Amino acid sequence: MEHGVTPIETVEQTLILPLFEAVDKPPNRSLTGLSRAAQSQVKAALASDDFDGKSGKMISLWNGDCKVVLVGMGKPSDLKSNSARDAGANTMASLNKSHGKAITVRFTSGWKATMMTAFAEGMMLRDYKFDKYLSKDDKDDNDDDTPYNITFQASVRHLVNLTAGCNRSAAMASGVHIARDLGNEPANKLYPMEYAVRAQAFAKGKGNLSVTVLDWDELQKNNMGGLINVGKGSEHKPCMVIWELNAKAKDGPCPIIVGKGITFDTGGISLKPGAAMDEMKFDMHGSATVFGLMVALHGVGHKGHMMAISCMAENSPSSTAYRPGDVIDTYSGKTVEVLNTDAEGRLVLADGLWKAGEFNPEYIIDLATLTGACVIALGHEASGLWSNDDDLLENLRKAAADSGELAWPMPLLPAFEKQVTGSKIADVKNLGERYGGSNSAAAFLKQFVPKNGEGDDAKQYPWAHLDIAGTAWGTSNNATVAHGATGVHVRTLVRLINDE
Ligand code: BES
Ligand code: MN
Ligand code: ZN
Numbered sequence: 001m002e003h004g005v006t007p008i009e010t011v012e013q014t015l016i017l018p019l020f021e022a023v024d025k026p027p028n029r030s031l032t033g034l035s036r037a038a039q040s041q042v043k044a045a046l047a048s049d050d051f052d053g054k055s056g057k058m059i060s061l062w063n064g065d066c067k068v069v070l071v072g073m074g075k076p077s078d079l080k081s082n083s084a085r086d087a088g089a090n091t092m093a094s095l096n097k098s099h100g101k102a103i104t105v106r107f108t109s110g111w112k113a114t115m116m117t118a119f120a121e122g123m124m125l126r127d128y129k130f131d132k133y134l135s136k137d138d139k140d141d142n143d144d145d146t147p148y149n150i151t152f153q154a155s156v157r158h159l160v161n162l163t164a165g166c167n168r169s170a171a172m173a174s175g176v177h178i179a180r181d182l183g184n185e186p187a188n189k190l191y192p193m194e195y196a197v198r199a200q201a202f203a204k205g206k207g208n209l210s211v212t213v214l215d216w217d218e219l220q221k222n223n224m225g226g227l228i229n230v231g232k233g234s235e236h237k238p239c240m241v242i243w244e245l246n247a248k249a250k251d252g253p254c255p256i257i258v259g260k261g262i263t264f265d266t267g268g269i270s271l272k273p274g275a276a277m278d279e280m281k282f283d284m285h286g287s288a289t290v291f292g293l294m295v296a297l298h299g300v301g302h303k304g305h306m307m308a309i310s311c312m313a314e315n316s317p318s319s320t321a322y323r324p325g326d327v328i329d330t331y332s333g334k335t336v337e338v339l340n341t342d343a344e345g346r347l348v349l350a351d352g353l354w355k356a357g358e359f360n361p362e363y364i365i366d367l368a369t370l371t372g373a374c375v376i377a378l379g380h381e382a383s384g385l386w387s388n389d390d391d392l393l394e395n396l397r398k399a400a401a402d403s404g405e406l407a408w409p410m411p412l413l414p415a416f417e418k419q420v421t422g423s424k425i426a427d428v429k430n431l432g433e434r435y436g437g438s439n440s441a442a443a444f445l446k447q448f449v450p451k452n453g454e455g456d457d458a459k460q461y462p463w464a465h466l467d468i469a470g471t472a473w474g475t476s477n478n479a480t481v482a483h484g485a486t487g488v489h490v491r492t493l494v495r496l497i498n499d500e
Contacts, residue, residue, distance in 0.1 A: 001127045001148045003120070003170060005163045008032050008108070008153045011066060013100025016091055017042070018071040018119060020079075020110045021053035027108040029155070037063045045070060055083065058094060067099050076110035081118035082404040088122025089479035097144045106153045113158045117165030120152055124173035125480040130184040168300050172494055175296025176487035182288035183472065183485025187264035187281045191236035192312035195261060195284070199241050199291060199310070209298055210247065214240040225329040226336075226351040230344040231313030233268060233321025238313035240352065241287075243294050246305045253362035254305040255497050258352040260345045260368035261287030261312040268315045268341030269323050282485055283345070285472035286367035287312060292490040293497075302498045307359050311348035315341070327426045331355060332448050337426035345370045346430055346441055350448040353463070357450025363392050363462040366445065367489060368469075373437030375470040380478075382406035383471045383488065386442040388449065389462035396464050399496040404480070405488050407466055416443035438467050 011033040019030070026046055031039045041061045045051050051059050057072030071091050073079060095103070105123070107116045127148060154162050182190060182198075196213040203211040216237040219228050224240065231238025241261075262283035266272060272280070287310035294308060322328065326338045331351040338347075345368050356364045374384045383400070385407040387393035393409060400407035416439045419432035428447050432440025442465050451458040471488045475481060 001124055001150055003124070003150045003152060003166055005152045005154075005159055005166055007156050007159065008106060010104075012102035012104045012151060014067045014069065014095070014103045016069045016071060016103060016105040018073050018087065018091070018105070018107065019053050020073050020076050021055075022075075030106060030108040034068070035063070035065060038066050038068060042068055042070070055087070058091065060094075069094070079115055081114060081402070084115045084118035085122035085125070085404055086479040088119035089126040090122075092123040092126035093479070093482065095148070097148070101144070101146060101148050103148055103150045104153060105150060107158075111154065111158075113154070113161035113165060116152065116154055116158065116162050117169055120166050121169035121173065122480060123150065124169055125176060126482070127173075128177050128180060128482070130181065130484055171299025172296045172491050174299055175292040175294075175490045175494070177292075178295050179285070179288040179292025179487035179490050180481070180485040182291055183282050183285045183487070185281070187314065190284070191263050191314055192231065192239045192261065193237065195263070195287065195291075195310065195312050196239050196241050199243070202291075202295065203243075206298065208246050208248070209294065210244045212242040212244075214242070222331060223329060224331045224351045226331065226347040226349070227311060227313055229322040229326070229328045229338070230262070230268075230315055230347050233318040234314035234316040236263070236314045238348070240355065241310040241312060242355070243290070243308040243310070245294065245297055245307070246303060249303060249305045251305065253360045254307060256306070256356040256359055256361045256364050257290055257293060257308040257493060258349060258356055258364060258366040259286035259288070259290035259308070259310045260284070260349055260366070260370065261310045262345060262348070262369075263312065263314045265315045265342070265344065266317060268321055268344060269317045270341040271317055272342060279473065282473045283369050284312070285369050285468060285485060285488070288485065289367050289468070289487070289489050289493070292487055293493050296490050296494050297498060300494060300498055304497070306497055307356075309352045309355055311352040313344070313348050315344045330448070334428060334447065335426040337423040337429040339429050339431035343430045343441070346444045349445055353445065353448045354450055357461065361461045363389070363464070364449065365396065365464045365466065365493070367466045369472050370467045371438040371441045371469055373441075374467040377410075377438060378408055378470055380470045380475040382408040384408060384410045384438050384442075384467035385464060386410050386412050386439075387462070387464035388412060388446065388460055389464070392462045392464050396492070396496060400489065400492040403491040403495055405471070405492045407489075407492070410442070411439060412442055412446060413439065416440045417446065420444040420447065441467070
């Protein structure tokens with residue numbers, strides 16, 4: 001979508017009028033620029049019972065030259081940014097390009113600039129399709145490639161804030177859409193080194209963004225046994241992609257985000273059952289969120305120093321694959337007894353987390369489609385959130401809630417650590433008990449969180465883990481996404497890191 005912001009003046013082919021409840025008369029300004037016929041149509045609709053302005057209500061009015069969509073927003077005092085965002089998303093979902101691509105969205109009485117921005121953000125987020133593999137002939141009118149052109153209108157006193165808000169939301173939406181694109185890509189098109197190539201292509205020419213790739217040879221030189229072992233069964237070799245934004249602004253510790261990037265998870269030798277295995281193309285969504293976050297932070301003009309690490313591998317069975325029973329070395333120096341090759345995400349993250357310790361982290365946050373158990377626990381409604389630091393946990397929880405991307409606190413208990421440290425032949429094992437599987441996975445990761453300093457009294461860096469197994473795709477209750485990859489937590493992390 002392309003967007004602009006103007007005062008209330010002319011009307012394009014379609015006028016969207018989000019109105020609050022108990023508007024018995026249309027606010028005068030809302031009818032500016034409409035033909036007489038359209039004006040009386042809107043007045044009639046508001047005078048009848050057809051439209052009461054209650055939240056969730058939406059009606060479309062047609063007349064010769066213009067379509068007017070009335071969107072119910074409930075009471076102004078009840079409106080929260082999450083519901084304003086959803087209303088914008090639902091409005092977008094109801095549009096059809098064959099009814100015109102030039103759209104006016106007009107905010108009149110009762111609207112605050114922050115709520116307008118949230119509504120606009122919802123529209124932007126929902127304006128997404130993954131249709132690159134559809135032949136032209138298969139596309140319907142709505143798949144027309146020319147974008148919507150949306151003009152947001154409000155009274156003059158709101159225009160400065162609305163313009164800034166819309167520009168910021170547009171930058172975030174483009175990061176979310178790139179994360180969704182990567183998530184939706186099938187595994188034959190997007191494999192570890194292809195992700196690296198796309199990351200380098202994005203960074204090219206951007207003076208404040210750099211991408212470094214540790215390829216197969218460099219993984220060997222560095223003894224990154226987590227990535228090497230998970231990835232070695234596939235023809236598509238693993239790699240680690242290291243992102244750095246605003247290196248010149250380096251001034252003490254910086255946030256570091258780590259993403260699980262399994263471009264396809266067959267389970268390896270511990271092969272998964274066939275049902276819905278296609279969904280394991282989404283198993284790189286942690287790294288997709290990392291990519292989208294870098295796009296979004298760059299787009300909003302983030303000035304601070306930050307870094308990210310994408311741990312990329314394809315988990316495949318073959319004669320060169322790692323096996324159950326293998327003992328592997330990780331980058332940290334700790335050995336791991338592999339009891340199930342399908343618990344691979346924690347192994348690649350072990351190397352990524354340890355690597356983060358070399359970059360003077362302020363805090364480390366990892367994102368991973370880590371466990372089916374997390375989907376059992378929280379469904380598609382919230383990501384699981386574990387942390388060794390109360391402040392980081394609360395800041396992240398709040399940024400997620402404010403973004404409409406819930407992250408729910410889960411326990412990091414010594415009992416779960418005991419499960420994964422209980423190997424007789426290695427430092428840790430990659431499998432805990434069946435029950436509470438997402439907690440033992442988090443407890444495993446904690447074994448690889450680096451410490452600030454040497455010696456026994458050195459403390460681990462603040463670290464949080466987001467299990468996005470249920471939220472990265474498959475949501476049906478999310479207005480901002482139609483289907484497929486969600487781009488979850490790009491906006492959460494922009495909010496946390498680019499705190500204005
Ligand atoms: N990528 C999966 C987790 C997953 C499963 C995410 C279903 C979303 C939907 C992960 O690598 C995995 O296979 N985890 C195992 C761990 C088990 C072997 C301890 C799981 O959850 O079954
Ligand atoms: Mn797996
Ligand atoms: Zn996996």
